[in-house]
Amino acid sequence: MPSFSVRPEIAALDPYVPGLSIEEIRRRYQLENVIKLASNENPLGTPPLAVEALRRCAAGAFRYPQSGNPRLRAALAGLHGVDDGRIAVGNGSDEILDMLIRMLAEPGRDNIVCFQPCFSIYPIQSRICGVEIRRQPLNADFSFDFDALLEIVTDSTRLVFVTTPDNPSGYCPPREDVLALAARLADKAPQALLVIDEAYMDFAGDDADGERRFSLLASGDVPDNAVVCRTFSKSYGLAGMRIGYAVLPEELAQYYWRARLPFSVNVLAEEAALAALRDTAFREATLSLVRAERRRLTLRLSELGCAVRPSHANFLLFRPGDGAPDARTCFEALLRRGIIIRPLGSYQLPDHLRVSIGTEQENNAFLAALEDVLRDPAAAPRA
Secondary structure, X not given: OOOOOXXXXXXXXXXXXXXXXXHHHHHHHXXXXXXXXXXXXXXXXXXXXXXXXXXXXXXXXXOOOOOOOHHHHHHHHHHHOOOHHHEEEEOHHHHHHHHHHHHHOOXXXXXXXXEEOOOOHHHHHHHHOOOEEEEEEOOOOOOOOHHHHHHOXXXXXXXXXXXXXXXXXXXXXOHHHHHHHHHHHHHHOOOOEEEEEXXXXXXXXXXXXXXXXXXXXXXXXXXXXXXXXXXXXXXXXXXXXXXXXXXXXXXXXXXXXXXXXXXXOOHHHHHHHHHHHHOHHHHHHHHHHHHHXXXXXXXXXXXXXXEEOOOOOOEEEEEOOXXXXXXXXXXXXXXXXXXXXXXXXXXXXXXXXXXXXXXXXXXXXXXXXXXXXXXXXXXXXXX
């Protein structure tokens, strides 16, 4: 067996930790029914119009997609009121985030700035690229200290990542604060790009106007030194299709299309995304369900003695209360009962858990199982 010598950054890399799958928990515990509330997926599934499009277009899967995905770019440009020359689409928004690092940050010279904890793709891809990562701890209440974040920005900073609403806490800073951060960053580090990851922005606020109140993209106020990323994985119900997009400065978008691997958004993903954009009834039902169940879950978890963080996303961050079993014990006991949520050791939050907002029935099953676990984690699951 040959021994391969890889770059030191790869050898030392801690990989991305995904949520457990339904099938592996079925096999592990010999369970028939398993509920997954670990990966912030759409509780209503896939949009009906997208399913119809996939069936209709499946026979064309032998064809390459049209270069540059012009139909999807035009649809997204119309949705957000921007020129289609500013739209980038990718194999998930992860591809766009990765490409921005590869395009802009030079190993051994530049650095990238983000919070700690944050979405782990930012530091992972930075390390893969051999670029220094500089991290500012969140405040104790998981809010953002933009003053402190700017303190670690230097003349060598090329990218500053901010997730709003944040993952894993669901915290969402005021839109005016993000806009002010962009202006201050332009003054301190004109060479730096602010990357605003709005993957969960669809769910912000308690009503349909929440997105416009919190989002720079929805308000039409994207600064010249900023990129806003979005995804089809959440409210559009296409996580398995792997498709995301961003609004970039036009010059940077042109470089993106030069550097991106050809055909990274497959032909079926593009058709599904176009159909999902048309399926407004499905998206509105998703947003209504998530907001209502988020309120209910927050209340019930609090009643069970858990410390729950306010959230603008489609998940809740919580900590079992004093005297309760610890987070890891709760997580494993829930698995034995067929409920998958997310432990947060990979976010350096070992005493916290994250639960995605499911359907009313899924959330009821989670709450009943958690109540059992908090009372006696070693007890056998209910038959």
